[in-house]
Amino acid sequence: MPRNYVQYLLFCFLVIALSCQSGNKSQSVVYSKPPEEKSDTVETYLKDGKKLADKNYVKTYAVRIEKHIKKGEIDSAARILAIVGETYYVNYELNQEFINTQLQFLKTYEKQISVRYLSNLYFHIGSQYYEKGSTDSAISFLNKGLVEPTDYYTTFYKGNCLYMLSIIYMNIGQHDKSIEAGLKAQREFEMVGDTARQADALDAVGGMLRVSRDYDEALKLNSKAYKLALLSKDTNSIIGTCLSRLSLYNEMKHPNFFAFVDSAVVFANQLNVSKENKILIYSYKVSQLSQQKKLKEAQQILSEYKDIYQRTTFLNAKEHYELALADYEAAKGLGSPNIKQYESLIPEIKKNKDFVRLCIYYQILKDDAVQKKNYERAYEYQSLLETASDSITNIKMRTKVKELDRKYQVEKKEQQIILQQQEITQKNTYIALLVASLSGLLLAVFAYYSWQRQKLLRQEKTNSMNFTKQLLENTEDERKRIASDLHDSISHELLNLKSIFSQDLSVVNKKIDTIINDIRGISRNLHPVMFDKIGLVPNVEQLVERIQNQNNFFISTDMLYTGVLTSADELQIYRIIQEALTNIIKYAKAHAAKITVLEEKDKILIEIRDNGKGFDVKQALNSGKAFGLHNIIERSRVIGGEANISSSLEGTIITINIPRKL
Structure with a gap:
């Protein structure tokens, strides 16, 4: 079976296997x-x-x-x-x-x-x-x-x-x-x-827990959201979770609040953070500096971001800036210069029922009233602040969050079960497809192998028939040649001899010698003289010498053989060499050839090599006309050997390996 065809089939199998493997998706990602x-x-x-x-x-x-x-x-x-x-x-x-x-x-x-x-x-x-x-x-x-x-x-x-x-x-x-x-x-x-957006969504739920004052659970969710944000490497999500932690620490009066503010500021400066997000972070820094009475530094930050605050349409950034400004003004002992503006926003915020924003502005208004020692007004704003805060805060929500979270987890598990069932069905389909593909592949391999085997047998049968046909034809041709030689040479010479008996005796003797030589030539062509007695090597050397003399063709020999084969096997080797040399003279257009006969430990090696034009071995063997090549192959088989014929533009090599009989 051709190697490239097997590789193609294996490639198809791998494609199918990888296709099946690609169906194995994450349980969560749909x-x-x-x-x-x-x-x-x-x-x-x-x-x-x-x-x-x-x-x-x-x-x-x-x-x-x-x-x-x-x-x-x-x-x-x-x-x-x-x-x-x-x-x-x-x-x-x-x-x-x-x-x-x-x-x-x-x-x-x-x-x-x-x-x-x-x-x-x-x-x-x-x-x-x-x-x-x-x-x-x-x-x-x-x-x-x-x-x-x-x-x-x-x-x-x-x-x-x-x-x-x-x-x-x-x-x-x-x-x-x-x-x-x-x-x-x-x-x-x-x-x-999308891990970044998962972090944002978790952080939003954590924000609900924060306003419900369930700080421990809010902190747990914020930590989970922060890890997801870091995993996503999304700047906005990282900053968003940091801001939520700042709000949480601020409300909790957490001892790490100031330290986390400093960390968030460093973080914001290292990352490519938007100016609006920087306002949010630096608003906490201003509040920290105001509490520490570092008013000059607080004022520098407020001045730096004042232009962005005035131009931005991002309400959250505006509100945080105003809160920070209120903290700064309170630390300075001054009332807010923007108090009228803040009071004007209250009706619209109430109309939209945005209680979080309402709390922010009530807090600013209350702090301003305290600063101005208008305690009656401060008490009024405090009451309004608590009412707005109560609209957000609901003790029942602490258990509600957990209930909804449990409900979500159950739904999530149910969804995962459905997805797992779908994956199992999908995998079973892929396995069935894989088995079917593998079976089809094996059947294809078997069918191809059977087809190749049948083709080879048919070709061998055809070659055998052609060889037999050519053998019979060549036998008849050989008989015709012998008959022709006897008629044209020996018969003719004998008639001449009969007519010259009356002539000089020396002429008669010369004619008789010619007849004898002709008979010897015919005999030698039919069977080498004394082959059984002198063996393979001398006969091959005589053959080589005769061909060189007749054809002006150079042949070298390298024969290290002691006669381990039977005389019958040696005769077949002689015929193989004879056939090979005949083919070289007729077709190869070579200038030289070399014959090697080596007796090795486990085999006898025969090699006939020429420097001719070469030919397509497979095409020649299947053409039905290569009697000489088939003759070499069949004679090799008869003596238990195997012939290998290779050819290229540099010449042809016929190699025969005959195992030694122990």
């Missing part, structure tokens, strides 16, 4: 992240957050969207909106014009947009409404984004919608919904293998 989609020059520009301040940014995406719409490429237009929405989102930027663009596009083409981009649109519109403080609108759009997952993207954006809902529900005091959304978000992110 939808793997597809390869990054290629972006053209415009899309690359739109993804760059630094370009948001460019005057042409809005015009660029608007032109591209309009171009796709005119071509009827609605999903391509939705893709541009998704790219721009993500750029605004990750850079904490809010743009009312972009919100309007999304709303108008959604209103016109909602039914034509694929689910993937639809869930993306709902998420970005909902998150932007949240940053505006419009919680009802945010919840409405985010709930629309909770589509049935069908691939990586729909699962990922469903998780994003749930995550954002978890934060909003926490802020407005809807604890059950907040925890449930957070745990579901973690599950969705787990299904797509």
Whole structure:
């Protein structure tokens, strides 16, 4: 069987085996992240957050969207909106014009947009409404984004919608919904293998525990989220979990709070952290410095980030800056100069039921009233602060979180069981496929082997028939040649001899000598004279000498043979050498040849080599005309040997190995 064919079959088997192995996925990851989609020059520009301040940014995406719409490429237009929405989102930027663009596009083409981009649109519109403080609108759009997952993207954006809902529900005091959304978000992110977003979702649930003052459980979840964030190497997730730890330590009055603030500052400076996130971290640093009465350093930080605070639309960053500013002003013994501005925000925050933000501003207003020694006003704000805090804090929520977490874990295990069952079924299918493929492979190998065997037998039968046919034809040709030699040579000479009996006796003797030589030549061709008595080597040397004289052809010999074979076997070797030399003279166009006969320990080696033009051995043997070659092979077999014929442009080598008989 050809080696390359076997390798091909083994390759097919390996491909099947690897295909089966590739079906063995993680128990949790259902939808793997597809390869990054290629972006053209415009899309690359739109993804760059630094370009948001460019005057042409809005015009660029608007032109591209309009171009796709005119071509009827609605999903391509939705893709541009998704790219721009993500750029605004990750850079904490809010743009009312972009919100309007999304709303108008959604209103016109909602039914034509694929689910993937639809869930993306709902998420970005909902998150932007949240940053505006419009919680009802945010919840409405985010709930629309909770589509049935069908691939990586729909699962990922469903998780994003749930995550954002978890934060909003926490802020407005809807604890059950907040925890449930957070745990579901973690599950969705787990299904797509996104550890960074899993960390964010866990951190959101931990935030709910923090506002419920279950600090121990909140700390456990935060530690778990922090490890996931580090594992993901996602800067935003790492900073997010650090900020949650800072809030937790601050509320707990934890002894490590100041040390962790310093660590977070170092961490933020080492990583490529956004300016908005730096405001959040440095706000804690300002509060620390204010408590330590290091007011000059606190004022330096506030001055450094004042411009960013004024320009940013990221409400969380604004609120943390204002809290830090209030702490600084309180430490200086001054009232807040922005107190009227803060009071004006209260009605809108109340309307949106954002109790977390309400607590922040009531705290600022209370501290300002204490600073100004307006204790009646301070008491009023303290009461309002407690009412807002009670709207968030609920003792029952501590057990509720654990109940929902247990429920989530049960659902997760059930889902894993379903996935495991699916994997078992899938594996069984793969095993069956593998067994079937292996059986098919073995059958193919067996069929190929049988076919090759039959082909070889047919070829051998054909060659044998051709050899027999040629043997009979050659026997007849030999008889004709002998008859011709006797008729044309001996008969003719005898007639001449009869006619010259009356002539000189010397002429008669000469003629008789010619007849004798002719008879000897015919006899020698039929069978070497005295072969049984003088053996192989002298007869081969005589053959070589005769051929050289007749053909002007050089033949060298190397014969180390003592006569271990029978006379009959030696005669076959003689005929093989004779046949080989005849073929060389007729066909090889060689200048020289060499005959080797070596008697080795376990075998007799015969080699006939020439420097002729060579030929295709396989083609010649199967042509039905290579009687001489088959004659060599068959004679080798008769004496228990094996002939090997190789040929190239450099010449031909016939090698015969005959095992010695012990």
